[in-house]
Amino acid sequence: MFMNMGQTLGNASPFALREWVVGSGALLGTAGNWGANGVASANLANGAASGNHGYDGGTQYTYTMSITRNGTDLNIISTMSGGTVNGTGTMTDSVTDTSANTFAFDTFAIRPSGSASAAGLFDTSLFRVDYFTVPEPATLTLAGLGMLGLVLAYRRPQR
Numbered sequence: 001m002f003m004n005m006g007q008t009l010g011n012a013s014p015f016a017l018r019e020w021v022v023g024s025g026a027l028l029g030t031a032g033n034w035g036a037n038g039v040a041s042a043n044l045a046n047g048a049a050s051g052n053h054g055y056d057g058g059t060q061y062t063y064t065m066s067i068t069r070n071g072t073d074l075n076i077i078s079t080m081s082g083g084t085v086n087g088t089g090t091m092t093d094s095v096t097d098t099s100a101n102t103f104a105f106d107t108f109a110i111r112p113s114g115s116a117s118a119a120g121l122f123d124t125s126l127f128r129v130d131y132f133t134v135p136e137p138a139t140l141t142l143a144g145l146g147m148l149g150l151v152l153a154y155r156r157p158q159r
Contacts, residue, residue, distance in 0.1 A: 015048035045093035
C-alpha cells in the first residue's frame with residue numbers, strides 16, 4: 001500500500017495498491033520499484049481521490065487487508081476507515097490480480113508516499129495475520145464419499 005497520510009490527500013494516487021516489480025533494491029527505497037503487472041509506478045488499484053480530506057491527528061484509523069487465492073489469481077481488498085478520511089470515512093481498493101502465477105509472502109509493508117505526508121506514529125499492537133486453507137475439491141469429494149459410505153452402512157438392515 002502506498003498511502004498519502006496528509007490532512008489533504010494530495011497526490012494523484014493517495015491510496016494505491018502496488019506490487020513489487022523490480023525484485024531488487026531497497027524495499028521502501030523508491031516508488032519506481034513498485035507497480036502493476038510488471039509496469040513500474042502503475043497502480044493495481046487506487047481507492048481515494050486526490051484533494052479529498054485525509055487524516056486528522058488524534059483520530060483512530062483501522063487498516064484491513066484481505067488476500068484470497070482463487071486458483072491462479074489473487075483477490076485483494078484493502079480498506080482504511082476512520083474519521084472523515086476520503087470525505088466518507090473509508091477508502092477501499094479491490095482488485096483481482098491475474099498476473100500472480102506464483103505466490104511468496106514474507107513481508108508486509110506500508111509505505112507513506114513522502115516524508116511531508118507521513119504519519120508520526122503507527123501502532124501495530126493489533127496486527128494480526130489469519131491463515132485459512134480451503135480443501136481441494138478432490139479432498140472434499142473423498143470426504144463426501146466416505147460419509148456416504150458410513151450413512152449407507154448405518155442404514156443397511158442388521159441380520
